[in-house]
Amino acid sequence: MKNKNRNERLNSVSDALFGSPEELSDAEAAEDLKAAGVDREELCARMYERLCIEAKQYRLQDKQVPPLLRKALEDLRKRAGPPRTSEEMNDRADSKISKILEAVRAPLCQATGEGGFAFSVSYRNKTVQPSKDQQIIEKLEKRLTKDMEEEKEKEKDHRG
Amino acid sequence: MPNLLAEADACALIEKLTAHALRVFAEQGLGGKGTVMPGVGKSAEDFAYDILAQYLTGKIKNRDVPYLLTALRNDIRDKLKSSAHQTTDHLPASPQGDPDDGKTKSLDGFQSQNKRVDDLVCEKSYEERARNLVAGEPDLQELVEAVLDLDLHKPAEIAEALGTTAAEIQARKKRAKRRLMVLNNQEVPHEKQESK
Numbered sequence: 001m002k003n004k005n006r007n008e009r010l011n012s013v014s015d016a017l018f019g020s021p022e023e024l025s026d027a028e029a030a031e032d033l034k035a036a037g038v039d040r041e042e043l044c045a046r047m048y049e050r051l052c053i054e055a056k057q058y059r060l061q062d063k064q065v066p067p068l069l070r071k072a073l074e075d076l077r078k079r080a081g082p083p084r085t086s087e088e089m090n091d092r093a094d095s096k097i098s099k100i101l102e103a104v105r106a107p108l109c110q111a112t113g114e115g116g117f118a119f120s121v122s123y124r125n126k127t128v129q130p131s132k133d134q135q136i137i138e139k140l141e142k143r144l145t146k147d148m149e150e151e152k153e154k155e156k157d158h159r160g
Numbered sequence: 161m162p163n164l165l166a167e168a169d170a171c172a173l174i175e176k177l178t179a180h181a182l183r184v185f186a187e188q189g190l191g192g193k194g195t196v197m198p199g200v201g202k203s204a205e206d207f208a209y210d211i212l213a214q215y216l217t218g219k220i221k222n223r224d225v226p227y228l229l230t231a232l233r234n235d236i237r238d239k240l241k242s243s244a245h246q247t248t249d250h251l252p253a254s255p256q257g258d259p260d261d262g263k264t265k266s267l268d269g270f271q272s273q274n275k276r277v278d279d280l281v282c283e284k285s286y287e288e289r290a291r292n293l294v295a296g297e298p299d300l301q302e303l304v305e306a307v308l309d310l311d312l313h314k315p316a317e318i319a320e321a322l323g324t325t326a327a328e329i330q331a332r333k334k335r336a337k338r339r340l341m342v343l344n345n346q347e348v349p350h351e352k353q354e355s356k
Contacts, residue, residue: 007234010283014187014233016313017290017304018337019330021229024180026172028334032179035341036186038193043178044171047209054213069216072170079171 041080048073048080104144173225177208180229183337184236186344189289193345197236199243207236293340300339303332 015021019028033040051073058065065073181204185191196203202210211232214220220231287308294300306318315326315333322329 006283007237010237010286011230011233012313013286013307014184016307016318017333018183018187018340019333021180021226021233023330024176024225024229026175029172029176029179032183032337032341033175035338035345036179036182036192037345038178038182040171040175043205044174046205047174047212050209051213051216054217066217068218072173072216075170
């Protein structure tokens with residue numbers, strides 16, 4: 001009871017300073033992990049391995065794996081476990097390429113707060129971008145977009 | 161109760177639990193990823209896994225995500241307190257300590273400044289860490305002072321006291337949390353985890 005009251009007070013202070021559990025969205029959790037230096041893919045892979053061991057214990061005792069654990073393993077296997085079919089393998093490849101492209105785009109998007117390709121206006125300490133720079137940037141953007149489309153086409157052909 | 165995994169996938173749940181565990185570790189000054197709780201030997205990720213496994217195997221019945229996050233936070237704090245008790249058992253508790261409520265009261269009935277060892281381990285050092293965290297950030301300092309000194313906990317109350325909006329308070333809370341996570345990640349780990 002004593003511990004419960006102390007926890008409640010500390011929880012209330014913690015919520016008031018850093019936000020309550022209700023306020024934690026998926027996106028915020030992802031940002032928190034990034035700030036803490038945790039790779040989300042690796043985290044899921046580690047948890048998947050541990051849950052596999054948990055499920056194995058049930059099987060060894062001839063017990064049924066609890067449905068929620070089974071469902072979680074199924075969810076995680078799609079992301080963290082080895083692919084079982086060629087379709088899954090293709091999906092993973094798509095996902096990996098998307099992530100690489102996202103990583104390339106992210107700093108550019110953050111600079112402008114927009115979703116598309118854009119470079120910061122403070123590029124090379126200049127407040128206004130010279131037209132020549134702008135042309136180079138646009139050229140790079142187009143090339144990147146073209147590469148992405150080609151990559152998608154290749155993937156489609158590969159599947160077909 | 162709804163089934164959590166019917167609506168959210170397991171990865172999202174894992175990420176929330178681990179992010180929250182890392183935040184509680186940071187709040188308690190236990191270090192970031194890869195550090196373990198002294199005397200317990202568990203990392204933030206281990207605590208997150210324990211709650212996840214309990215939920216998935218039905219030891220915690222179907223509840224909502226905030227319930228699991230609160231259970232996780234309490235688990236970390238309880239383990240920390242047990243560990244602190246074990247390591248400070250040789251130290252004397254406050255002389256007029258009341259074993260029933262755990263808090264020392266003076267004759268006028270008001271709580272005195274003397275507290276038990278575990279209070280010092282948790283609450284006082286918690287407040288110190290919170291104040292140090294926001295040093296040099298005036299608007300975050302205001303937030304911490306409103307919560308710790310004025311005992312205001314609701315965003316609307318804090319906003320009124322500081323003459324700002326509740327939305328601004330929410331934004332400050334997010335900044336405070338981000339600062340907590342980033343600075344904690346940069347600090348030298350308390351105790352490095354042994355390779356598993």
